[in-house]
Amino acid sequence: MAVISVRNLTKTYHVGEVAVHALRGVSLEIEKGEFVAVVGPSGSGKSTLMHILGCLDSPTSGEYFLDGADVSHLSDDELSEVRNHKIGFVFQGFNLLPRTSALENVELPLLYNAGSLSATERRRRAMEALAAVGLRDRAEHHPNQLSGGQQQRVAIARALMNRPSILLADEPTGNLDSRTSIEVLDIFQSLREERGITIVLITHEPSVAEYGSRIVAFKDGRIVSDTPNLRQRVARGELAEMPIAREDA
């Protein structure tokens, strides 16, 4: 069964009197364990698609099934719960809470979890997640004390806290240098391989899209191509070949 299934999705914004058709009938099925790279120039509608897939926005028309459940017509509270349980976000700008420790940032989704955990349990789980992205010793650092790559790894740890069905990454490498970008992509690829997490990555860089297992190309609010990536790049292998330029560890 498809994790994500959207049919004839449209989204129309009204800017003043001008109607902007961000999505003009998008249908897409994503199976569990896929690493889908969505590419397209800015304004092609890929970000809009991601907001709808992330239950941050609702479509003007069309259907969206997440894990087999229709989520296109849910209330605000229900959408919040879906975001909390089934979706993990990774953003271009990291979107960590400023002046808040890495640990507390990672704890955040647990705070809004209905089955409220004790503070110590939240802390333990957050620490575990930070350790998984190699940042155990940075737990008490604030975002401004972390490098871009480290911040993005904190964001990934946060996204995985509630064991989501899908990980949505919106230009996750946009603010990173090339080596750090590959490190982040390596994390995505290993998450997919080791935990079978479904990943939807949005990017405007074709080179980044090549790390996906499938590439969906957008233009003017429509899918113009949707093909399996037969020449998928492997981040780990590339990292091994690169000269060692360690971060300010």
Added chain:
Amino acid sequence: MRVIASFQLAVQALRRHQLRAGLTMLGITIGVAAVITIVALGTGAQQTVSDQIQSAGTNLIQIRAGNYTRGGESVNIASGLGSATTLTEADAEAVGRIAGVKYVAAGVRLRGWVANGARRYYTQILGADVPYAAMYQWSFSRGKFFSREDVAGYAPVAVLGTSVRERLFAGVNPVGSEVEIHGQKFRVIGVTSTGDEDQSEMVFVPYTTLQRLLGINYLHLVTVSAKEAGQASGIVDQIVPLLRQRHHLTDSAAARARQPGLLGNQMPNSGTGGLVPDDFTVKTQAAEALTRGLYTSVAAFVLANMPKVDQINLQEMAGTLNRASATMTALLAAIAAISLIVGGIGIMNIMMVAVTERTREIGIRRAVGAKQRDVMLQFLVEAVTLSLCGGLAGIVLGFAASLVVARILEWPAEAPAWGIALGFGIAGFVGVLFGYYPARKASTLPPIDALRYE
């Protein structure tokens, strides 16, 4: 998300902007302080009416033998105070049975010399009864007041006022010494600590002893105390007909027939009585309270607002004091209301700023699963926390202000313990009232717009 977690977030957020938070609290602080001071003034004024006035003697009634205004107030022919010999111990006992009367003390007066050897002092000697000390709430710096046995046994014992003591004994403890009054030796058994100037000039002996000394069997005065301060005037209204009846001052037909021929226009009206005038005078001591025992500023205020000091009664006194405190209360209430509203608007303003500043944070929280009510709660709790901190400072300030008012203005003000709960209640209410709109605005931001906010 629970309230405790929201509270922790609120404290964190407020700590990041301590100066801003402090300035915002100021309005609430002043408002709550004003409210506490109002409560303190109100409570203090009430206490003054019931306690201070009572101890100052306004629950007291004096019955004097004779009628100073026998000729009518307009004519003002006095036949002499104490000239009547009709007031008796039986009258005092009868008055004691009137409902609302607490104590009755018979009294006999004498102006004369009091001597300790060569030192002599001309003053008032009052033959009093045992309850007299309790009526004036005397305490004794030395010795004691005379007992029931002393009164029953015509004991030659005396209690000195402080001035008398100074004049006759000058620093030496007089208890146990003897003084001579009207040719008889009296043993000094106590010195009163009364603050009343008249009483400090007096010497008190058992009235029975003084009666025997003077060879009389009537009384010059009877002092009556009411159980509650407000009842004095009502008791006076009962004493007058009771004594008229006991003294047979009825307006018989014969008396009425004789009246015009005998007295003619010399006696047009004799006030309270009928055609036969009273042979006694009854007055409450409310007026004396104006200069006795009260805080000086209160007394000054009351005097300034009392044109007819002689006709004052307790209700008017209480009313004046209440009006005085009502004026101050109204003033403070206005300050409180204005500063609470302004403070509330300040909180609202700062919360609006916080919501705008933290739009992205709201977006992040919504993205990871915060519901509208979670965001709402977070900002509302922050506003209430801010307001409560202001309230706490206001409570401290209010209690301090009450002390200052009591000390410096000598105005009776005492903040009660429940003022603390009141202060927090008001602060909390203001926080919710003015925090609601910004919190609601924060919670209804579309998640995607909040997230993309730059």
